[in-house]
Amino acid sequence: MKTKELGQQQIIQGLKDADTEVIDEFIQQFSRPLFGVILNYTKNPPDAEEILQDTLLRVIRKIDTFRQESDIWPWMKRIAINNSIMWLRKRRSSRGREIQLEEYAPTFSEDGHLHGSVFRWSVDPEDVILNAELASQLYEAIQSLPFEYRVPLVLRDTEGYPIKQIASLLGLKEATAKTRIHRGRLAVRKKLADYLEGRG
Amino acid sequence: MRNDLKCKDCFDLLMDYLEDNLESETQKKLDQHFAACPPCLNFLESYRDCSKMAQQLRDQQVEIPKELENRLKTFLREQM
Numbered sequence: 001m002k003t004k005e006l007g008q009q010q011i012i013q014g015l016k017d018a019d020t021e022v023i024d025e026f027i028q029q030f031s032r033p034l035f036g037v038i039l040n041y042t043k044n045p046p047d048a049e050e051i052l053q054d055t056l057l058r059v060i061r062k063i064d065t066f067r068q069e070s071d072i073w074p075w076m077k078r079i080a081i082n083n084s085i086m087w088l089r090k091r092r093s094s095r096g097r098e099i100q101l102e103e104y105a106p107t108f109s110e111d112g113h114l115h116g117s118v119f120r121w122s123v124d125p126e127d128v129i130l131n132a133e134l135a136s137q138l139y140e141a142i143q144s145l146p147f148e149y150r151v152p153l154v155l156r157d158t159e160g161y162p163i164k165q166i167a168s169l170l171g172l173k174e175a176t177a178k179t180r181i182h183r184g185r186l187a188v189r190k191k192l193a194d195y196l197e198g199r200g
Numbered sequence: 201m202r203n204d205l206k207c208k209d210c211f212d213l214l215m216d217y218l219e220d221n222l223e224s225e226t227q228k229k230l231d232q233h234f235a236a237c238p239p240c241l242n243f244l245e246s247y248r249d250c251s252k253m254a255q256q257l258r259d260q261q262v263e264i265p266k267e268l269e270n271r272l273k274t275f276l277r278e279q280m
Contacts, residue, residue, distance in 0.1 A: 053271075077259075
């Protein structure tokens with residue numbers, strides 16, 4: 001993500017000066033990608049709108065702390081992710097549905113051998129860029145996960161955060177974060193395998 | 201090196217295997233098991249590919265309604 005329309009320095013200076021034209025341009029350039037990031041954490045568009053508004057405000061208020069030699073997009077994205085997680089943790093009082101391992105894991109015989117056949121996977125991970133339907137199936141599969149599984153999975157697999165950092169961000173033990181990522185992956189894999197198998 | 205790992209053991213270690221968290225000897229045993237067990241290899245590949253595919257969703261752009269953009273502009277102007 002690069003600041004194409006207005007240069008990064010112009011944006012930073014404009015935000016510092018509270019220049020309304022620059023602020024409008026800043027919203028035009030960054031609200032869509034930031035909204036995309038936020039929607040990975042909350043499925044509810046009104047919630048996402050509120051988080052986006054708060055994120056843009058935080059970016060402007062913190063702009064003095066930004067190290068100018070680095071790219072501004074990862075910095076803004078981090079604010080959006082932290083903001084989404086903080087917001088969700090505050091609002092979520094009840095836990096979502098637990099994913100049971102048996103629902104999505106293969107079955108094993110008593111002596112530990114895998115039971116039955118496993119669907120032959122024939123997808124190249126790059127296909128998801130070229131195939132809009134596959135991308136949409138993947139997105140839906142991730143979005144359908146309960147919050148407790150979706151957020152660690154997105155942080156690990158989509159954003160590439162280390163497990164230790166995910167555990168710290170979410171206030172979890174590392175082992176719990178790992179279990180949730182693993183179960184989330186199993187559920188996503190099963191949904192995509194069902195889709196691909198059905199497609200034949 | 202005797203390999204007494206069963207499919208179930210490999211499944212239980214799958215995440216640590218992909219994260220390179222295992223002792224090298226255990227990692228090798230899993231390599232051997234996957235090389236010799238097509239169902240486990242299928243499962244490993246599908247699990248790993250889902251994880252890789254999720255990475256492709258990074259920084260996706262979504263459409264936002266013009267009214268939301270306008271609301272954001274008004275809101276931020278008020279806050280400045």
